[in-house]
Amino acid sequence: MLTAVFAALLHALTPFPAAAAAAADAGAAPGGAPADWAARPGGGAGDRDARPYVYLEGTPGTALQDRLAVTNSGRAPLTVRLRGDGRAGAWARFAEDTVTVPPRTRAEVPLALTVPPAATPGDASGELVATGRGAEVRVPVRVRIGGPTLAALTVEDVEIAGGAIRYVLVNRGNALLRPRLAVRVEGVFGTLLDRPERPLPLELAPGLRVERTEPWPDAPALDAVTVRLRVAAEGGARDEAEASETYVPVAPAAGGGLLLLGGLAALASRAYRKRRTGRGAPRPPESSEPPEAGAPPGAGASHRGPDPDHRPLAQAGARP
Numbered sequence: 001m002l003t004a005v006f007a008a009l010l011h012a013l014t015p016f017p018a019a020a021a022a023a024a025d026a027g028a029a030p031g032g033a034p035a036d037w038a039a040r041p042g043g044g045a046g047d048r049d050a051r052p053y054v055y056l057e058g059t060p061g062t063a064l065q066d067r068l069a070v071t072n073s074g075r076a077p078l079t080v081r082l083r084g085d086g087r088a089g090a091w092a093r094f095a096e097d098t099v100t101v102p103p104r105t106r107a108e109v110p111l112a113l114t115v116p117p118a119a120t121p122g123d124a125s126g127e128l129v130a131t132g133r134g135a136e137v138r139v140p141v142r143v144r145i146g147g148p149t150l151a152a153l154t155v156e157d158v159e160i161a162g163g164a165i166r167y168v169l170v171n172r173g174n175a176l177l178r179p180r181l182a183v184r185v186e187g188v189f190g191t192l193l194d195r196p197e198r199p200l201p202l203e204l205a206p207g208l209r210v211e212r213t214e215p216w217p218d219a220p221a222l223d224a225v226t227v228r229l230r231v232a233a234e235g236g237a238r239d240e241a242e243a244s245e246t247y248v249p250v251a252p253a254a255g256g257g258l259l260l261l262g263g264l265a266a267l268a269s270r271a272y273r274k275r276r277t278g279r280g281a282p283r284p285p286e287s288s289e290p291p292e293a294g295a296p297p298g299a300g301a302s303h304r305g306p307d308p309d310h311r312p313l314a315q316a317g318a319r320p
Contacts, residue, residue, distance in 0.1 A: 034135035036074035037101070039128075041139060042067030042108040053140035054128065059147045060174070061117040067108040068094070068128055068139060072101040080132035082109060088143045089126025091115060113143065118206050120174055121147045151175045151235025153204070158229055158243040165214040165227055167241070171204040177233040178203055183214055184230075187223040197232065204233075223247050 041051040056064040072078035078101045084092040095110040111128070128139040152173035159166050171177050179200050185193035193216060202210060214229075228242045 034133060034137060036072070037078050037080075037132065037135075038071045038073075039080070039130040039137040039139055040069055040071075042069040053142055055142050055144075056113055057144040057146065058115050060115050060119045060121075060145060063112050063114045064143070065110070065112055067110055068130070069106060069108045070099060070101050070130060071106040072103060075103050077102055078132055080130045083129050083131075084126060084141075085129050085138070086126030086141075088113070088124040088141050089128060091124075091126070091143070092128060092141065113141070115143065115145055118174060119145050120176055120206055121145050121149050122176075147174075149173075149175045149235060151177060151233060151237040153177055153179060153231055153233050153237035154239045155229050155231045155241045158227060158241045160216070160219070160225075160227055160243060160245040163215070163217050163219055165216050165229070165243075166211070167214070167229055168209060168211050169200075169204060169231060170209045171206050173235075173237065174206045175235055176203055176205055177235070177237055179231050179233045179237075181214070182230040184228045185216070185225050186228075187220060187225045189223075192220065192223070192225060193218075197230070220247050221249050 041054045043051065054066050054068075056066060058064045068082065070078070070080055079098065080101070081098050082094045083097065084090050092111050092113045099107060099109055101107045122145055124143045124145060126141050126143075128141055130137045130139070150173040152171070154170045154172055155167055156170060157166070157168045165183065169179055179202070180197045181195075181200055182197040183193060183195040184191065200212070204210065219225075224244070224246045226242055226244045228240065230238075230240045232238045
């Protein structure tokens with residue numbers, strides 16, 4: 001009985017020959033790793049000489065050369081598809097995207113990796129991917145990018161709208177930037193807003209343009225304001241921009257306009273009445289001849305009629 005149980009357990013733990021043969025025909029070992037082929041950086045004669053990853057150095061705009069080795073240790077031809085992945089891997093181009101390797105043969109596929117002209121100096125990484133017989137092999141690639149670093153940052157298109165300050169940040173250099181922002185708003189009677197410099201939660205890649213909004217819910221109802229934005233980043237990148245806005249409440253403005261028009265109308269009416277009052281009958285000119293000696297006052301004007309302004313009170317209302 002014990003012998004039979006032991007034999008049954010041993011049989012259960014032993015893989016079926018058919019399943020093992022199917023895995024060998026597919027070229028994949030348990031876990032998805034290829035059983036009879038491999039991919040690694042080219043140039044090494046054996047495992048000891050194999051590089052752990054592809055390493056290249058160059059400046060922006062240069063094309064770098066290397067090779068990817070594919071070894072087929074199986075008894076059937078191997079067809080693999082090659083591509084790049086990741087930042088540096090996307091820069092790679094193979095001599096052939098699909099390669100067939102004969103049995104028990106090692107083939108080295110040339111590749112060219114072109115560093116973009118606007119690439120940021122520093123390190124970039126990625127992978128070279130080979131896919132065949134249901135398995136995938138990823139070979140790391142590292143690129144060291146040389147050249148001078150230029151940090152340049154601008155703030156543009158500043159405007160005030162809807163209780164917020166809108167602006168645009170642009171990375172004008174070739175270095176990755178982590179910008180900082182300071183905000184200051186001045187009104188007619190003093191400072192309305194003063195936010196010290198603080199880091200923004202973003203990274204600006206070279207050439208990247210980002211639109212952002214700075215909340216300002218306490219904008220005044222009546223004022224003339226000037227908004228100043230200052231941005232800075234590592235490497236000495238710095239810029240400043242401003243925008244102006246005038247706040248005038250609609251209802252008070254309309255009321256003030258009506259009061260102004262009413263005041264102007266009242267002044268015009270008073271001036272008109274004053275002009276009409278001053279248009280009475282013209283008074284005759286005073287005589288320049290001196291009165292005769294002994295004559296009563298007004299004798300020198302005997303040739304004129306009686307002065308209507310000096311008529312007796314009894315005759316003031318009499319009819320002629």
